[in-house]
Amino acid sequence: DVKVTQSSRYLVKRTGEKVFLECVQDMDHENMFWYRQDPGLGLRLIYFSYDVKMKEKGDIPEGYSVSREKKERFSLILESASTNQTSMYLCASGDTGELFFGEGSRLTVL
Amino acid sequence: GEDVEQSLFLSVREGDSSVINCTYTDSSSTYLYWYKQEPGAGLQLLTYIFSNMDMKQDQRLTVLLNKKDKHLSLRIADTQTGDSAIYFCAEVYNNNDMRFGAGTRLTVKP
Numbered sequence: 555d556v557k558v559t560q561s562s563r564y565l566v567k568r569t570g571e572k573v574f575l576e577c578v579q580d581m582d583h584e585n586m587f588w589y590r591q592d593p594g595l596g597l598r599l600i601y602f603s604y605d606v607k608m609k610e611k612g613d614i615p616e617g618y619s620v621s622r623e624k625k626e627r628f629s630l631i632l633e634s635a636s637t638n639q640t641s642m643y644l645c646a647s648g649d650t651g652e653l654f655f656g657e658g659s660r661l662t663v664l
Numbered sequence: 665g666e667d668v669e670q671s672l673f674l675s676v677r678e679g680d681s682s683v684i685n686c687t688y689t690d691s692s693s694t695y696l697y698w699y700k701q702e703p704g705a706g707l708q709l710l711t712y713i714f715s716n717m718d719m720k721q722d723q724r725l726t727v728l729l730n731k732k733d734k735h736l737s738l739r740i741a742d743t744q745t746g747d748s749a750i751y752f753c754a755e756v757y758n759n760n761d762m763r764f765g766a767g768t769r770l771t772v773k774p
Contacts, residue, residue, distance in 0.1 A: 558706070594672060594766055595766055596668075596752065596764045596765050596766035596767050597707075597752065597764040599762075644706055644707070646706075646707075650756055650760050650761070650762050651695050651697055651712065651754075651756050651762060652697075652709055652712075653707070653709065653762075654709075655706030655707040655708070656706050657704070657705055657706045658705075658706055
């Protein structure tokens with residue numbers, strides 16, 4: 555059974571803290587993606603990676619960075635969390651169009 | 665505009681048909697997708713249609729595509745309570761970029 559696993563389902567952080575969200579896939583996909591999901595806005599692409607150590611900005615990269623040291627792992631980093639980064643974060647892997655998603659990480663920044 | 669547009673909410677009675685509509689943006693989109701997100705879960709690919717097709721049927725699901733109007737719809741026959749979820753329309757544009765709608769929350773009442 556194919557799987558995309560996100561390390562944390564729920565996190566609560568304070569403004570200014572550093573946040574790591576980790577994602578692991580077991581399907582040997584080249585491409586991995588980080589989205590944020592907000593009510594009424596749908597999914598917005600933050601960053602994606604098409605190979606190890608490669609990354610590309612998505613539509614809303616500001617305030618985020620990513621790391622892809624191994625093919626199966628793609629991490630999203632918030633260097634200094636802010637309240638407007640309170641959201642649901644979804645990791646996905648696969649080819650454009652046919653994506654497999656993790657269950658999401660709900661981040662609250664106080 | 666550049667948004668994939670969907671109504672945010674739809675409510676139907678169990679056993680009725682549901683029709684979820686979507687307007688996409690890029691007339692050259694090659695594939696159009698429907699994803700389903702159940703409560704507390706990530707998105708799952710439900711079905712897709714190639715742009716040279718008008719209709720695709722898969723058991724209780726029927727996808728209709730009107731390329732002239734850039735309109736996509738998903739019909740669920742004999743809707744069940746287990747169909748309650750958020751349904752996202754998505755298009756692939758520029759051959760490799762993907763854009764999601766805001767999602768339609770379908771509520772099925774017994």
